[in-house]
Amino acid sequence: MADTPPVAPGLRAAGVTVELGGTPIVRDIDVSVNGGEFVGVVGPNGCGKSTLLKALYKVVTPTGGTIRLGDLDVRRARPAVVARHLAVISQFQEAGFNLTVRDMAALGRTPHLGLLEPHGAHDRRVVARALRAVGLDEDAERDIQTLSGGELQRLALARSLAQEPGFLILDEPTNHLDVRHQLQVLDIVRGLGIGVLAALHDLHLAARYCDTVYVLDHGRVVAAGAPRRVLTPALIREVYHVDCETFTDPRGNLAFAYACPAPAPAPAPAPAPASPRGDA
Amino acid sequence: MTGGDGAAPVAGEDAPVAPRRPGGAVAVLTVTAVLCASILLAVSIGQMSIPFPEVIAVLGRKLLGTDVPAGAGGARFENVVWEIRLPRVLLSVLVGAGLAMCGVVMQASLRNPLADPYLLGVSAGGSLGATVAILSGFGAGGLLAGAALPVWAFLGSLAATAVVLLVGALGPRTSAVKLVLAGAAVNALCSAITSSFVYFAASAEGIRSVTFWMLGSLASATWADIPLTAGAVLTAAVVMGTQIRSLDVMLTGDESSLTLGVDSASRRRLYLLVCALVTGILVARTGVIGFVGLLVPHVVRGIVGSSHRRLLPVAVVGGGLFLLWADVIARVAVSHSELPIGIVTAVLGAPVFLHMLTRKEYRFG
Numbered sequence: 001m002a003d004t005p006p007v008a009p010g011l012r013a014a015g016v017t018v019e020l021g022g023t024p025i026v027r028d029i030d031v032s033v034n035g036g037e038f039v040g041v042v043g044p045n046g047c048g049k050s051t052l053l054k055a056l057y058k059v060v061t062p063t064g065g066t067i068r069l070g071d072l073d074v075r076r077a078r079p080a081v082v083a084r085h086l087a088v089i090s091q092f093q094e095a096g097f098n099l100t101v102r103d104m105a106a107l108g109r110t111p112h113l114g115l116l117e118p119h120g121a122h123d124r125r126v127v128a129r130a131l132r133a134v135g136l137d138e139d140a141e142r143d144i145q146t147l148s149g150g151e152l153q154r155l156a157l158a159r160s161l162a163q164e165p166g167f168l169i170l171d172e173p174t175n176h177l178d179v180r181h182q183l184q185v186l187d188i189v190r191g192l193g194i195g196v197l198a199a200l201h202d203l204h205l206a207a208r209y210c211d212t213v214y215v216l217d218h219g220r221v222v223a224a225g226a227p228r229r230v231l232t233p234a235l236i237r238e239v240y241h242v243d244c245e246t247f248t249d250p251r252g253n254l255a256f257a258y259a260c261p262a263p264a265p266a267p268a269p270a271p272a273p274a275s276p277r278g279d280a
Numbered sequence: 281m282t283g284g285d286g287a288a289p290v291a292g293e294d295a296p297v298a299p300r301r302p303g304g305a306v307a308v309l310t311v312t313a314v315l316c317a318s319i320l321l322a323v324s325i326g327q328m329s330i331p332f333p334e335v336i337a338v339l340g341r342k343l344l345g346t347d348v349p350a351g352a353g354g355a356r357f358e359n360v361v362w363e364i365r366l367p368r369v370l371l372s373v374l375v376g377a378g379l380a381m382c383g384v385v386m387q388a389s390l391r392n393p394l395a396d397p398y399l400l401g402v403s404a405g406g407s408l409g410a411t412v413a414i415l416s417g418f419g420a421g422g423l424l425a426g427a428a429l430p431v432w433a434f435l436g437s438l439a440a441t442a443v444v445l446l447v448g449a450l451g452p453r454t455s456a457v458k459l460v461l462a463g464a465a466v467n468a469l470c471s472a473i474t475s476s477f478v479y480f481a482a483s484a485e486g487i488r489s490v491t492f493w494m495l496g497s498l499a500s501a502t503w504a505d506i507p508l509t510a511g512a513v514l515t516a517a518v519v520m521g522t523q524i525r526s527l528d529v530m531l532t533g534d535e536s537s538l539t540l541g542v543d544s545a546s547r548r549r550l551y552l553l554v555c556a557l558v559t560g561i562l563v564a565r566t567g568v569i570g571f572v573g574l575l576v577p578h579v580v581r582g583i584v585g586s587s588h589r590r591l592l593p594v595a596v597v598g599g600g601l602f603l604l605w606a607d608v609i610a611r612v613a614v615s616h617s618e619l620p621i622g623i624v625t626a627v628l629g630a631p632v633f634l635h636m637l638t639r640k641e642y643r644f645g
Contacts, residue, residue: 054535057538057539058538058539059534059535059538059539078541078543079538079539079541079542079543080541080542080543081541082541083539083540083541084541086539087539088536088539090535090536090539092533093532093536094391094531094532094533094536097531097581097586098581098582098585098586099528099531099585099586099587100585100587103528103585103587104532107525107528107529107532107540108540110525110526110529110540110541110542111540111541113525115522115525116522143585163540
């Protein structure tokens with residue numbers, strides 16, 4: 001296929017700006033993810049993480065910027081073409097209808113199939129493998145309305161795996177998941193060997209899985225780099241307004257010990273004064 | 281692994297893959313077989329009961345040219361079977377199929393379990409368009425009547441759809457409830473205007489009764505009604521049949537649809553256009569028949585699930601089956617008289633629907 005990018009394409013976004021109702025939510029953000037790299041986006045609620053991701057996967061139209069996935073111009077390409085290369089797991093999963101788990105996962109094949117093309121042996125194999133990867137193969141005939149929140153989230157991952165994407169965007173993929181399944185989902189994603197861009201709330205998970213993290217605040221990137229270098233007490237205090245200490249846990253992972261919330265910040269969302277910054 | 285699928289387990293990566301379930305085809309064939317049998321039965325049932333062999337004999341003569349001698353009833357039976365009952369039965373099947381299809385498509389594309397041509401005012405818009413056509417003379421005059429009436433009804437349905445969507449599905453916060461409330465308002469307004477037209481123009485040529493427009497009737501069905509209705513319903517069913525995967529995807533929400541490559545906003549406009557077209561054409565022929573588009577998709581979804589590969593065909597055939605029997609009841613329930621078919625569909629449909637809503641395992645939306 002002419003539009004197939006290399007096996008694991010990288011994502012290059014430059015100058016992405018999004019305004020919603022005249023208010024800038026995402027301001028001139030550059031993001032770069034190489035094929036095979038796991039990149040996190042962290043930041044407080046309302047910092048623009050989700051909006052940035054939505055702009056990258058075409059749900060929100062940016063007012064400016066370029067987005068390329070491999071050779072593909074994401075902003076100009078049709079959704080059906082983008083969906084052959086890019087899969088997305090969003091925060092909320094609709095499940096108010098009685099599809100089976102298998103049928104739901106099989107929707108991931110949609111971008112690869114023609115209008116009337118039935119699921120072939122390859123499609124069924126891909127779907128079965130995806131369900132097995134997330135541990136839902138025994139539940140293939142269950143009604144999705146009977147699934148727990150965590151099972152639905154894993155099913156969303158299975159659907160994305162069935163898409164056989166070259167790149168994956170995750171928006172809070174570990175919502176609703178218990179510890180075991182948080183690790184399971186992120187391990188699976190990491191093991192795909194494709195580029196991944198994930199918005200994460202949990203800094204421990206970000207530190208553990210990400211090669212690079214982008215820290216967003218008020219719609220801007222305030223720091224970017226390896227988690228150990230970027231997620232410093234000073235930066236966490238600046239963007240989350242929480243005192244914390246960082247340390248290396250017994251397993252060698254970067255960890256955070258939070259204090260009570262720091263004193264309330266200055267009332268207006270004025271740009272922070274020249275405070276010590278995590279070196280960007 | 282998936283139990284009992286018969287495939288020998290293969291170790292490692294590509295272990296067993298369940299074969300495609302035959303459920304869909306079996307369900308469609310079963311309902312279709314019941315429908316065919318029902319058509320024959322429905323033709324023999326009526327105020328004048330016609331023996332089943334006579335029905336077969338008439339159909340054989342008409343369709344196959346077989347030379348079966350007419351029985352005791354003779355030409356009288358032939359007239360009733362061929363000129364009166366068969367077109368009416370076929371029209372009921374087509375109308376039921378069309379309305380059920382619209383219900384399936386509207387419910388999926390609007391992701392709203394209450395969406396159907398009746399509740400969202402699309403049918404009422406069609407009846408308003410049709411009465412306007414008749415009153416303004418577009419529909420009354422001879423040759424033009426056949427062509428202009430459905431066109432005006434379609435325009436009415438389309439206008440109603442547009443208003444409901446503009447009010448109910450746009451704006452900062454759209455909700456399922458808002459859409460249905462907008463539909464209720466449009467429905468009430470169109471019905472009121474239609475009723476007042478009919479009321480004040482009671483003597484006008486060609487305009488039918490308020491009862492016809494509000495509760496529907498198949499009593500005037502003739503063979504002339506069949507080609508356009510059949511063409512519209514079958515074409516729409518084939519078109520939507522190519523969209524079953526998109527309909528499935530749209531259940532997952534607009535954002536999810538887009539990431540699976542389906543631009544639900546543009547698909548929704550196309551699908552609702554098809555629904556307005558079908559609804560307008562049906563309403564122009566039969567008036568407003570409620571409950572079919574709401575009830576049939578829900579009942580079928582409860583049996584075969586929400587996957588449109590099974591849901592759409594079974595609902596289309598099932599809708600025809602439902603309205604066929606509703607019309608039989610409308611014909612025979614009261615001797616020497618007819619019930620408006622809308623009364624029958626409501627009386628049959630409402631209890632079933634209420635029962636389904638109380639079932640715990642059933643929740644769409």
